[in-house]
Amino acid sequence: MTPREGRDGAPRAAPAGPGPRRRGRPSATARTSGEPPARERIVASARAEFAARGFDKASIRGIARAAHVDPALVHHYFGSKEQVFEAAVENAFAPALTGPDEVAAARPDEAGERLVRFVFGLWENPATREPLLAIVRSAVNNETAAGIFRGLVARNLVNRLAQQFPGPDGHERVELAVAQLVGTALLRYVIRIEPLASADPEELIARLTPVVQHHLTGASAD
Template identity: 40%
Template sequence: MVKPPAGDTSAKRARGRRPGVGTTRDAILDAARRQFAERGYDKTTVRGVAAEAGVDPKAVTHWFPAKQDLFVAAVELPVRPADALRHVLAAGTLETMGERLVAELLGRLEDPVIRDRMLAFFRAAVSEPAIAATFREIILRDGLLPVAELLGGDEARLRAELLASQMMGLITARYVIAVEPLASLPAADVARLVGPTLQRYLTMPIGGEQA
């Protein structure tokens, strides 16, 4: 019998007890989150995720038939814009919400787990058309439509889209591309500088609206 090389952790995992049915999916998702965040969409493989989770690749495809399905399940949008908006609205008035909304978003992105999951989504959406389409669906479902409902008014959908464009641009410039000095600017300064732009999107007259 051929013995595995010393220190071969994959062999040890293969001989070890597999996670139970209730934990297999969670183990796969945990491994996928780490690998998508560290390696990106293109370099993450089903085999690699399976090896880290200690399961057969067939177990991964049982739960997630395609890598795209695995990605969407593992890296779901970690910050829901409507939740952030509700929190900000509860803490003050609409007239001061722009700066507070930027501060709320940046505050959440200070959590490295949330930031890594958000950045994994952004990077994959840029490189993978199928993920970009899924990203648009998630942004629409979990972001634009709930935010528009909270804002109300005839131009609520357009206002929500303008907010999203500004916030996604900020995330891309500050965290994905890491443009300096924006990337290193204190969050409070970013909120002070960008907040007025969001405030205009929230309250300025749009189209046929009257002031």
């Protein structure tokens, strides 16, 4: 009996190989190659693409190309471009979730400085700056991206901070404080207007802290 024959002498069928890979699914090679999973690569690629090009000019095809996957795989994991953007910015926004806790842990008269230092720490760190650039650049130019950004800021920052500053105007106080810092970040890191873009962070923190502190805890104008 030869290796290709069965016990009755009839030719034995060769073992079935893996079936054809369905479009939009990761291959076995990709899953076992030791590189980051496809979903992680897509999210990282999306952050870079949105940071460099903004929401309107970024494309599923460009995101897939940089992640070394088929565009169908991006749709398989995330669906639309809006959903890719939301996944990318939610992942990037994760470090900001500790912000309200850090501010809450400070004494009331130190809350402004704690919030300013926390926000500057995010922007000055290259690991978190690029995702934040992706969020802000996209939100400035596209209403869909702005809505996603607005929801993230409201849920994860403003609403949580407002719990630490009770009162009828708590949300307004926090929104004004956050607006002060978002506006500064826009001019410094996105538009890069001088001399703000090149100013020493400690100098800016010292200038912004009293303003942010007033928004959070100062007397309201009557």
